[in-house]
Amino acid sequence: MKTLREEAIWAIEAARHEGWIGEGDTAVLFHSWTQQKRYLDHLTAAFSHPRVLHAVAIKTQPHVEILRRVVGWGYGLEAASMEEVHLARKAGCPPERIVFDSPVKTRREIEQCQEDLHGIRFNVNTLEELNRLPSKPHFPVGIRINPMVETGAPSVYHVSHDESKFGVPIAQKSAILEAILAFPVTQLHVHSGSSMARTESAVTAIRSVLDLAEEANGLLANAGLERRIDTLDIGGGLMPEILTDSPSAMMAYAQALRRTCPELWSYQLITEFGQWSYFYTGYAYSDVEYAVQRGATRVAYVHVGADFLLRDAYVKPRGMEFIPLGDAADRPIVRTDIAGPLCFAGDYLQKALLLPQLEEGDGLLMLNTGSNAYALWSRHCSRTIPAVLGVDSEALEIRRLSPRTNPFV
Ligand SMILES: Cc1ncc(COP(=O)(O)O)c(C=O)c1O
Numbered sequence: 380m381k382t383l384r385e386e387a388i389w390a391i392e393a394a395r396h397e398g399w400i401g402e403g404d405t406a407v408l409f410h411s412w413t414q415q416k417r418y419l420d421h422l423t424a425a426f427s428h429p430r431v432l433h434a435v436a437i438k439t440q441p442h443v444e445i446l447r448r449v450v451g452w453g454y455g456l457e458a459a460s461m462e463e464v465h466l467a468r469k470a471g472c473p474p475e476r477i478v479f480d481s482p483v484k485t486r487r488e489i490e491q492c493q494e495d496l497h498g499i500r501f502n503v504n505t506l507e508e509l510n511r512l513p514s515k516p517h518f519p520v521g522i523r524i525n526p527m528v529e530t531g532a533p534s535v536y537h538v539s540h541d542e543s544k545f546g547v548p549i550a551q552k553s554a555i556l557e558a559i560l561a562f563p564v565t566q567l568h569v570h571s572g573s574s575m576a577r578t579e580s581a582v583t584a585i586r587s588v589l590d591l592a593e594e595a596n597g598l599l600a601n602a603g604l605e606r607r608i609d610t611l612d613i614g615g616g617l618m619p620e621i622l623t624d625s626p627s628a629m630m631a632y633a634q635a636l637r638r639t640c641p642e643l644w645s646y647q648l649i650t651e652f653g654q655w656s657y658f659y660t661g662y663a664y665s666d667v668e669y670a671v672q673r674g675a676t677r678v679a680y681v682h683v684g685a686d687f688l689l690r691d692a693y694v695k696p697r698g699m700e701f702i703p704l705g706d707a708a709d710r711p712i713v714r715t716d717i718a719g720p721l722c723f724a725g726d727y728l729q730k731a732l733l734l735p736q737l738e739e740g741d742g743l744l745m746l747n748t749g750s751n752a753y754a755l756w757s758r759h760c761s762r763t764i765p766a767v768l769g770v771d772s773e774a775l776e777i778r779r780l781s782p783r784t785n786p787f788v
Contacts, residue, residue: 384702386411386772387662387744391704394777399768404783406665406682406765408753410445413772415660415749419454421622422656425633428648432500434478436615436653437463439750440661442767444780446470457615457651461488464496474499478612478649480523480568482545486511492518500649502568502612506547506554509562521566521612522558524549524591526584530616531576533694539571539584549587559595560602567592570614570651578617578628582635585613589640612649619658619698619750629655654750658698661749663687663765667703667741668720677715679737684719684726686762688748689755692719696729697747703735704742710735717743721760761787 381389390409394400400407422433434455437446441463446456447470455476456467461484467477475498481488482504492499493513502521503509512520525546528539538545546569547555558564569588571581592608599606613636620628636643665681672678685692691699701717715734719726728745737743756764763785769778 380413380417381772383411383414383659383662383746384700386413386770387746388702388704389772390768390770390777391664391742391744393775394768397777399766399777399779400664404766405668406663408687408748408765408767409662409664410440410442410749410767410769410780411660411662411772412448412769415445415448415657416452417622418656418660419449419452421627422629422650422652425627425629426648426650427633428644430646431648431650432476432478433650433652434476434500435656436651437466439653439754440657441466441754442780443470444767444769446472448769450476455649457653461485461491464499474518478502478651480504480651484508484511489513492516500566500610500612502566504544504546506551506558509558509564512562516563519565519610520563521568521610522547522555522564523568523570524555524588526569526571526587528571528580528584529577530572530580530584532572532574532616538573545570549591552591555591556595556598559608560598560604563606565606565608566610566612566647566649567608568612568614568649571616573616573654574618575616576618578632578635581616582632582639585611585636585643586640589642592646593642608646610647610649611643612651613643615650615652615655617652617655619654619747621659657750659747659749661747661752663745663748663752665743665745667737667739667743669739670737670741675714676731677713677734677736678718679715679734679741679743680718680720681728681743682720683745683765684721684728685723686719686721686757686759687752688719688728689757690751691728692725699728699748700746701729701732701734702744702746703737704744707735707737707741710738712736720762723759758787761785
């Protein structure tokens with residue numbers, strides 16, 4: 380199997396040859412079906428769970444054609460808003476494979492679930508939200524629990540602190556148990572944070588939610604009720620990783636869960652991995668419009684910036700790789716800043732890289748743009764969204780998933 384880099388170098392050449400990159404395509408975005416299938420197959424193998432719904436987080440990569448493919452492979456989708464639920468439906472996802480996690484659902488949206496989305500997996504964010512539900516919901520109801528653990532996630536992605544807006548703090552255990560007895564709750568949900576540096580904390584968090592489920596099931600049985608918590612949704616949160624022949628972090632995570640939470644394999648399991656599933660499945664091409672020397676630094680201007688790699692420009696670079704194409708590779712290595720096209724001072728994809736001296740007319744390949752990039756497209760400066768191409772590097776096939784488009788003008 381080709382590496383992402385090998386695929387990208389082949390795909391850019393082939394896309395040009397086949398006319399997918401034409402006049403005016405100053406930048407193009409690529410999605411690797413081959414890598415994506417590999418990641419999702421790996422996820423399935425790592426958990427090897429008899430009753431699992433791997434619901435990939437839509438917010439990480441919401442392109443409808445990509446969602447359609449994920450659904451076609453049998454996976455589910457995690458929706459953070461009603462709009463994402465509609466996207467999931469448009470991509471052909473049956474309601475029972477959609478996990479609806481919006482933290483701010485309206486009463487009207489709940490009615491829509493009751494009327495048209497029977498079976499959708501509905502997680503409430505607060506106990507108060509339970510009062511908004513119909514008494515006999517046509518969908519399974521879960522409660523999002525805030526496990527109150529420190530996962531080492533960067534502060535913008537950390538959701539499990541005391542005053543988090545996400546979920547019901549596990550410290551309110553009696554209120555949660557009372558709610559489980561009083562409302563038709565059958566699942567518990569926990570997502571401890573994104574880009575977690577310490578997955579042990581996530582395992583501890585899942586253990587505490589599992590204990591809560593077991594205790595709730597004891598109380599339901601004592602109350603003579605047949606209903607049980609039968610589903611645990613463990614969220615996502617793992618850092619991206621390059622898959623090799625060595626055991627992966629995803630496998631280590633699943634194994635740690637098997638050791639610490641063996642009962643999880645007797646519940647229905649839901650996962651919601653976003654960036655782990657997509658990070659190494661995307662790449663982008665841009666023309667270098669021009670390059671100038673500023674002191675000791677070469678500044679190369681390209682056609683995607685903070686509008687595409689918003690997190691990288693505003694928070695910090697997340698590990699994109701920049702590869703000059705063609706003749707550029709033979710030039711001397713110089714200190715380089717990659718400047719985006721937006722009219723704001725922070726619009727750099729990365730600074731102080733050591734790259735062959737870039738010149739006007741060169742091409743630049745950017746690897747690892749698969750997650751939270753196209754998904755976060757910003758209208759700042761209202762620039763055109765490049766065409767998106769899907770690449771199957773086994774079948775040597777490239778198709779256009781969407782044309783170059785500007786929804787803003
Ligand atoms: C509820 C929920 N599930 C899943 C995810 C996906 O997280 P990640 O991309 O870190 O796997 C998020 C991310 O914000 C989330 O809020």
